[in-house]
Amino acid sequence: MKKAPTIITGTVGVDAHVIGTKVVSRALRDAGFNVVELGMQVSPEEFINVAQETNADAILMSSLYGMAELDLKEFNEKRREAGLGDMLLYIGGNLVIGRYDPKEVEPRFKKLGFDRVYPPETDIVAVIDSDLKKDLKTKGKM
Amino acid sequence: MDDIRLLIDFGSTFTKVVAVDLDKVEVVATARVPSTVESDITVGLGEALKKIEENTGIGDLEEREALACSSAAGGLRMVCAGFVPELTSKAANLAALGAGAKVIGCYSHKLTQQEIEEIEAASPDIVLLSGGTDGGDEQVIIHNASMVSRTGRAISNVIIAGNKTACDEIRAIFRDNSKNVLYTSNVMPEIGVLDVAPCNKEIRDLFMRNIIEAKGIARAKAIIKDVIMPTPSAVLEAARLIADGYGDAGGFGDLIVIDVGGATTDVHSIAQGKPARPDTIIAGLHEPYEKRTVEGDLGLRYNLDRLLELVKERETPPNFDAIVKGFHEGKLPQTGEEKACHLLLSCLTMEVAVSRHAGRIEVVYGPTGETLVQHGKDLTHIKTVIGTGGPVVFSGNRREILEHALFREDNPFVLKPRDPDLYIDEQYILYAVGLLSQVEPEKALNLARKYLKRI
Numbered sequence A: 001m002k003k004a005p006t007i008i009t010g011t012v013g014v015d016a017h018v019i020g021t022k023v024v025s026r027a028l029r030d031a032g033f034n035v036v037e038l039g040m041q042v043s044p045e046e047f048i049n050v051a052q053e054t055n056a057d058a059i060l061m062s063s064l065y066g067m068a069e070l071d072l073k074e075f076n077e078k079r080r081e082a083g084l085g086d087m088l089l090y091i092g093g094n095l096v097i098g099r100y101d102p103k104e105v106e107p108r109f110k111k112l113g114f115d116r117v118y119p120p121e122t123d124i125v126a127v128i129d130s131d132l133k134k135d136l137k138t139k140g141k142m
Numbered sequence B: 001m002d003d004i005r006l007l008i009d010f011g012s013t014f015t016k017v018v019a020v021d022l023d024k025v026e027v028v029a030t031a032r033v034p035s036t037v038e039s040d041i042t043v044g045l046g047e048a049l050k051k052i053e054e055n056t057g058i059g060d061l062e063e064r065e066a067l068a069c070s071s072a073a074g075g076l077r078m079v080c081a082g083f084v085p086e087l088t089s090k091a092a093n094l095a096a097l098g099a100g101a102k103v104i105g106c107y108s109h110k111l112t113q114q115e116i117e118e119i120e121a122a123s124p125d126i127v128l129l130s131g132g133t134d135g136g137d138e139q140v141i142i143h144n145a146s147m148v149s150r151t152g153r154a155i156s157n158v159i160i161a162g163n164k165t166a167c168d169e170i171r172a173i174f175r176d177n178s179k180n181v182l183y184t185s186n187v188m189p190e191i192g193v194l195d196v197a198p199c200n201k202e203i204r205d206l207f208m209r210n211i212i213e214a215k216g217i218a219r220a221k222a223i224i225k226d227v228i229m230p231t232p233s234a235v236l237e238a239a240r241l242i243a244d245g246y247g248d249a250g251g252f253g254d255l256i257v258i259d260v261g262g263a264t265t266d267v268h269s270i271a272q273g274k275p276a277r278p279d280t281i282i283a284g285l286h287e288p289y290e291k292r293t294v295e296g297d298l299g300l301r302y303n304l305d306r307l308l309e310l311v312k313e314r315e316t317p318p319n320f321d322a323i324v325k326g327f328h329e330g331k332l333p334q335t336g337e338e339k340a341c342h343l344l345l346s347c348l349t350m351e352v353a354v355s356r357h358a359g360r361i362e363v364v365y366g367p368t369g370e371t372l373v374q375h376g377k378d379l380t381h382i383k384t385v386i387g388t389g390g391p392v393v394f395s396g397n398r399r400e401i402l403e404h405a406l407f408r409e410d411n412p413f414v415l416k417p418r419d420p421d422l423y424i425d426e427q428y429i430l431y432a433v434g435l436l437s438q439v440e441p442e443k444a445l446n447l448a449r450k451y452l453k454r455i
């Protein structure tokens, strides 16, 4: 059996909404993943450093306060530079300010390098079962 | 006969001996003679001990029990190589410094051919490899181990303190290798966790077992009991004892020791360094409770260049350049003008060394206004600052120099002590306190209490 995939969680930028990422971390742990929980207000650089050092398989990033696009401006370039182009990237929460149409926002985040982009109040358990496990298997990480 | 203990420091220029009466907790004699490590260490040692014998009437019995530390023959020279600069490389660096080493090179990511040649040319006493949290990245440390395994005799001691999952493969790499390879726990087993104590111990054991032998320092064992640690490590041991106390005897609490030397300036802090305000976020690696930094570019005799660069922004006393040239050639400050120049440089050294050691606060502006982000340790609460080293101890302006270690309102982002008591290690006994702490901690603490002078 392969070892459990390593997943990094945390809120990006100066977002202080820590409850969601805690729930996400718990759900991942319950599903048997090895979780590196960075908590709130994690800089993009720290996500990258930690992903390198832990040889992580995915980052499940959260952002509730609506500033994610600004925080992640050069994230994709940096993570490619860091040799992490193959790592899965998900993001969820309230990605922009105010009410929004997720269909309109999704492509903007895909452009920032995210493989999957989730609307507010997404059920994390369903995501783990339907998307995460499948994507990791496709990449040969599970 | 009184119970007298001899404590010795083999320095690069001087061999120093302190004789302490353990019953009275008193320094009964001191001696300082030129070191003779290059030829035969026992010659200088013999001379120093003769001076002590003349003054105290002690003999072989006490000398057989004497303990020493050493920074002779270049000190303990180490190269560290980790993965991410801010994470495992920094962790390895902190581990080496905490063990009293002089870090002559610090590398990150996979080593290149050119880098490994550079390391080989530097011929460090120990190469320390880190990289990957436990279960994390294996590639970098395995690559680096394999690079190191192919080097020649210039590198003979290697410590592996990285991802434990990579160890089996690393053992295979070194299987038929003549190098002395030691395996210890990961300096950063998981993100945000620094575990340098086992690595520190491994470095010190290696120093005692092999390195003093290779440098000819171990010959001293013909006369004395043992050379048990590098000198900076003895100072750090002293700092910890003085801070924490021993048993029922309370210590001074959190503190900083600044050791200004001819070639480098060492800063030791014993403090958790947690943020003063609970709403502050800590960024980066959590630094160790016992932290040592070495400013290799800040010395008052050998490394003046950097200091002179910093001086450019300030007003200098008359004849500054010519006088500084004199210091470089080994001249000691005598005239009023010379003393003024020396004072300026000493203050600057103190200010820069402590500013680099201390943590800093950054203000990040978000949607809710300001967020405080702390990098490194908050030392603003510290109540004890101790100065040691010739340039401080022998200065006529000790207080003024030490005050340059303090917090400044005009640069409030650097977290230096706000309102501490200032002490001077007047008798130069901190190293002796550190050595003695290994066998008689309570007496060592009392010795420090007695001889650290509040100014």
Ligand code: B12
Pocket (backbone or CB within 6 Å): A014, A015, A016, A017, A018, A019, A020, A021, A023, A024, A060, A061, A062, A063, A064, A065, A066, A067, A090, A091, A092, A093, A094, A095, A096, A097, A098, A099, A118, A119, A120, A121, A122, A123, A124, A127, B366, B367, B368
């Ligand atoms: C509690 C709360 C706070 C608390 C946070 C306490 C804490 N320590 O976490 C406090 C009072 C501090 C706070 C502050 C602010 N808040 Co607020 N806060 C909320 C609130 C009411 C609930 C958030 C929450 O904890 N939900 C419960 C958790 C479990 O749910 P969740 O975070 O959504 O996470 C779930 C899913 O989204 C999903 N998920 C989360 N991440 C990810 C990632 C992936 C990859 C996946 C698949 C799934 C996933 O899984 C989780 C479990 O199901 C929301 C409103 C709301 N109903 O969402 C506003 C809200 C998020 N806050 C808001 C704002 C504006 C602020 C402030 C800017 C207010 C201000 N001006 O001071 C500050 C920002 C502070 C900062 N620097 O970040 C706005 C954001 C607006 C926007 N994005 O357009 C919201 C939406 C309120 C609103 N309707 O206006 N807030």
